[in-house]
Amino acid sequence: MSIEARNISKHFGSYTALGGVSLKVETGRLTALLGPSGSGKTTLLRIIAGLEFPDVTADPTAGRVLFHGADVSDMPAGQRGVGFVFQHYALFKHMTVFDNIAFGLTVRPRKTRPSRPEIADRVNELLRLVQLDNLGGRMPDQLSGGQRQRVALARALAMQPKVLLLDEPFGALDAQVRKELRRWLRQLHEQLHVTTVFVTHDQEEALELADEVVVMNQAKIEQVGQPQEVYDRPASPFVIEFLGNVNRLAAGESRLRTPGKDVLYVRPHDVDIQHGSAIRHGLAARVLHIFSAGNYGRVTLARADTGEHFEAEVARDRLRDLQLKQGDDVSVMFRHVRLFPRGEFTEADVRDGKLTETKAGAVPAHGAGEHI
């Protein structure tokens, strides 16, 4: 079942949680709402679930939520056919795991309620699905965090929801369990193909798990796209900074200068280091710190002209060949950069010291070809 949110605004007092957000999620997709805290992602999720309601505006087409084209905006949460998993699971403390999972079935009106043995069968089946076969008799406080998470998921799945919504599903778990559960959730999604939306502030989680990533910031959607697309072609300075490591350098007052572009972003793995300051197109810098672990070495550098610090990720072999020491003066080349004038951006590849634009934002790029 596809989900559509049309022009959703939500204010809490004078605080804007969502400022006119529209979103479409295709059937069977696993979608991540990614953003820092306060970006409105959880509010959007709760509005889709019917736990929160959008502001009423003069425009009757605004603030609507549609499931498979049908308007559910005025439908209470219980009738939307939505499975919701809360950040802290919200398991019923006084009920066993079994009763927790059965709850959604036992509260149905008598006419549509399955019989006792049917409910038991369904619950046992779900317990197997979430790999908690023997724990039906336990109370929630006798479970580990990861187990509780899975009970919450089974409870939501018991009503065979057409849409599954998860609020920070791995937020309260430690790193190891988190990774495991993430893989497991992906598997489960492959198995069930329920349209799923989850909220996270962890970019790695979103990029690794989701079919589609919705990046949110300050009550707005910044970019929607597949993980690779969002990572490789970030649509705004916010997205590039939020997704992965990146160096932000002033482009305004140096040999990096491109008229109209103030900020330059370069990923650490796009920074190449050469010995000596004599290289024609290079940017002079000094090595501040070297640390290598695994296949890559991390070199912290200071620009000679502005003093800005930035990082380079260099393959270990290359690092050995270079024989870098702390305090060395070096030349730095950037393989791929993104330049942003205030609000807009240009993306460029660098070949032979020349910028070659590959993609431009709304403002036409000026002075492409500036040496770096």
Added chain:
Amino acid sequence: MAGNVSTLAYVAKHRQRRSLGDPRWMRFTLIGAALLFAGLFLVVPLAAVFTEALRKGWGAYFAAFADKDAQAAIRLTFLAAGIAVPLNLVFGLAASWAIAKFDFRGKSLLISLIELPFAISPVISGLVYVLLFGAQGWLGHYLAAEHPLFPWLQQWLIARDLHIIFAVPGIVLATIFVTFPFVARELIPLMQAQGKDEELAALTLGATGWQTFRRVTLPNVKWGLFYGVVLCNARAMGEFGAVSVVSGHIRGETNTIPLHVEILYNEYNTQAAFAVASLLTLLALVTLVLKNLVEWRHRRALEAAAASDIRQFAT
């Protein structure tokens, strides 16, 4: 060398012991003071009640309850508590549910209002009722008025011959007022701490408001609710000040147990006074035992659940 090591170990051990707590004399002084205080202010009076009550033997003890007036007082106390406690239970649940789970205008005002009876001296609350419903109060003036606001209401009230002050309704009203905050005060912090997530979860699972309340909210607060009811009941039966003002001390009619104790005591019938008082004391002890029993059973239920689980694992 070895000697050095053992000395070091001894010092380490000794230090650890020292660092664990305050000097011995200070610990004993503190514990002693606490015990002395509890003994002096709790155990001695408690023992005194029963020794005084039984001073003339079991015969005299039970004779105090055979008295017609004493039995009337006991009946009235149970009646007042029997009305006040269920009403406060329903009200307390409703109020704390509203306060903890919903946001609305005037919430803090409602919280302050609920606490009001705690802030006011019970005697004052009694006087307020006299002022409202007494012969010289608003109700009295209304009944005596020649041209009242609603003549039919005046007629109806006169025909019923409804007395509130110096009568049973006044005692019930005063008891309700004084015990008003007990259940709500117990539940509000508990419900607030539990938050709304479980209720919202029940909602997304399709439960109605009533199902959510009965199957999620209520079970989560049942021990707190029980504790609130126990406290409310103890206070309802033991209330003296407010009830004393509205009662009028009519023997066999408007005397509750505490008022009856006072009368007996003032008549130098000390043994009977303590005998009747021991009833209230027993009630207090029973509530304490009940409370502990309930907590113990709750714990045991949890442990049993854990144990059955381990069995499941083993098979």
